[in-house]
Amino acid sequence: MLAKKKKLSKKEIQEDKLVTTFYEAKSFYTENQTMIFSVIGAIAVLIVAVVFYSSKIEENNLLASAELSRVYESYNTGLYQQAIDGKPGTKELGLLKIVDLYSGSDQGERARIILGNSYYYTEQYDKAIEAFDDYSGNDNLMIASALSGKAGCYEVMGEYENAANYFAKAADVSKYVPANPDYLLNAGINYIKVKNMSEAKFFLNRVKSEYSTSSAARQVDKYLAQINS
Secondary structure (H helix, E strand, O other), X not given: OOXXXXXXXXXHHHHHHHXXXXXXXXXHHHHOHHHHHHHHHHHHHHHHHHHHHHHHXXXXXXXXXXXXXXXXXXXXXXXXXXXXXXXXXXXXXXXXXXXXXXXXXXXXXXXXXXHXXXXXXXXXXHHHHHHHHOOOOOXXXXXXXXXXXXXXXXXHOOOHHXXXXXXXXXXXXXXXXXXXXXXXXXXXXXHHHOOOHHHHHHHHHHHHHHOOOXXXXXXXXXXXXXXXX
């Protein structure tokens, strides 16, 4: 006669499951040891790469900032071509070199905007547009500056509709950009030039409604008068 099977307690069942899970895990580890070490190694390499990249970006940011400080004197005194190319025999590398060396860092991308401005002031509008287009930072003030820089280039080139469109885009990057009322005003002015009066009126009225205390708002009525005349 078979002996009556002993009923396991809840604790014994849990202990039995734990033992089973342990041996299953041990078996999986033994069978897949090479794969496990490969995955762990790949994760470790990825972590090291991310830390190195972050450190490199921060280092480039500091170096670009130092190089930019040497360019500002030329830029602020109107020596735009020298700011672009640098000054031989000195530590002033020039914006082209700074952008090449430190692209991707905050200050390297800021140098790109200043490079675009320098091209604009030296009437190299195609190069200015290219520099503004290449900005890849995430600073809203700089993004708006790049868009408005392109708008300014198109305006002096007589491409008023493009100018209006880019001034409008610049004004919508962020509500915290101080130049927004000027961007909206310039969008309106350029739409008037291409006789798109409905768009012109829309952007001019935005200046009055959203930035009523700005200096740009004080200029709006004379342009609205042109539309309504």
